[in-house]
Amino acid sequence: MGGCPAQTDPNTAWPGFCPNSGAAYLYAILFGLTLTTHIVQSIIYRKGYSWVIAMGALWQTACYVFRILSIEYVTNDTYYTVWFVLMLLAPLWINAYVYMVLGRMVYNFTSSAKILGFKAWRFGLYFVLLDIVAFVVQAVGASMASGNNISQSQIFRGLHIYMGGVGLQQFFICCFIGLAIRFQRQMKRDAPATDQRRALRMLYILYAVLTLITVRIIFRLVEYSKGYSSGIPVHEAYQYVLDSTLMLIALVLFNIVHPGRIMPGKESDFPSRKQRKVIGKKNVRGRMADALPVYEFNNNGHMVEPAAEAERNPTYPKTDATTVTYGYVRDLEDRGVV
Structure with missing residues (x-):
């Protein structure tokens, strides 16, 4: 009973449960490995835009580094706030990378280089900008909900703002999926069979990653629908299974089927x-x-x-x-x- 400082220390930053340090170390290592792989792959395939997925892996890794520090120093509010905010926001980098990859697929696997009037190099840009809007809204809400010595009303306000940003992110994802399906149909008309097979392999990875992000969004909406009183935030198994593991799978999927393999060479990049x-x-x-x-x-x-x-x-x-x-x-x- 009295062996866990996160529960027994009166000044603890943790919300009423004893965090598992072993699990935090494990996920820090796993995210670190996929981060290293993404950096190496971006160099090998010479795809500068892959810094975006590397940034997502870096934030996930940093999240668990600060979580470990927070478990070690349970009264340090800064360590707790940093890992909490990084965990909530890191998936937005992965989401943005999906948008960027499909934009390059539109250029590489269609004859018109556009979908519904959107040019390939604008296609990804517009959705990344929308992703940034969702990012800002979520960042504001997350920071409000994780401040020091704040009232319950401010926590609820911050969580509701964060949930609004998450809902906005999901709305953009639904619009994007509609355009991705349109691209798939157009690509089947324009591209030879061999190119279609390569493109579909990458496209299915994008669909899978967006599905993982959507499951994670639903989890977050349910988790904070009643603030911290839902009981979910004080059971870290939910966070590991329905958040971190899903994002780890997404990162690994991009390691297995890297865009640099599907769209190799300098000629696959957008014209300047x-x-x-x-x-x-x-x-x-x-x-x-x-x-x-x-x-x-x-x-x-x-x-x-x-x-x-x-x-x-x-x-x-x-x-x-x-x-x-x-x-x-x-x-x-x-x-x-x-």
């Missing part, structure tokens, strides 16, 4: 802003439009409109030295245009 400006935003095509000669150069080296026959017939076989298909847009640099 400068390249899009030279080509013209309306003319930018996806990588599945490689067979369509969309840009030509006259004898003076100036870009001209595509040939009428090529516009009418995407399979028109005109590929000479003066023709640039979008799959080789970086040839513009060799020609001195970019």
Whole structure:
């Protein structure tokens, strides 16, 4: 009875239960391992945008490092607040990474490089911005609910704000899934069978990760629906099973099927802003439009409109030295245009 300082110390920051330090050490190690793997993979595959998923793994790891410190120093409110806030917010990085990956899939596996009018490089950006909005709302609520010497009314207010941010995040996820399904249908029309198999492997991972995030969101909504009086916050097994384990699985899934394997090479990255400006935003095509000669150069080296026959017939076989298909847009640099 009296052997757990988190319960017996009158100044403890813990809410009435004895935390398991062994479990905290285990999850700190597991999240640390997936963090290391993501860093190595981002270097091997040369995918700079993978810093986002690495950041999610870093926050999860840091969460459990501070949880260990909080278990060791039970009266330190700062350690408790830091791990609590990191645990609530870390999954937003994983969510943002899902948005970024699908945006690149739209570019790589469609001929138009857009879904419902959203260009691939804008597609991910818009949803990441929406994710940031949800992030700010959740951060405000979490910080209000985890302050020092605060009243029950402020705790409830903070938790309700946090839950509102979580609900907002889930609404954005539902909208995103609708666009992902639309992408899947368009990709089946545009991409060859071999490319479809690669794309579907990645897309199913995205669906699985979003499902894990959704289960975690439902858990958090139920957990704090009655504040701390629901009993769930004082049973850490729920948090381990329905939060941390789900996010660990999500991180590992991206280790197993990394976007760098599905979309390898520099040519799979978005064209730069400068390249899009030279080509013209309306003319930018996806990588599945490689067979369509969309840009030509006259004898003076100036870009001209595509040939009428090529516009009418995407399979028109005109590929000479003066023709640039979008799959080789970086040839513009060799020609001195970019």
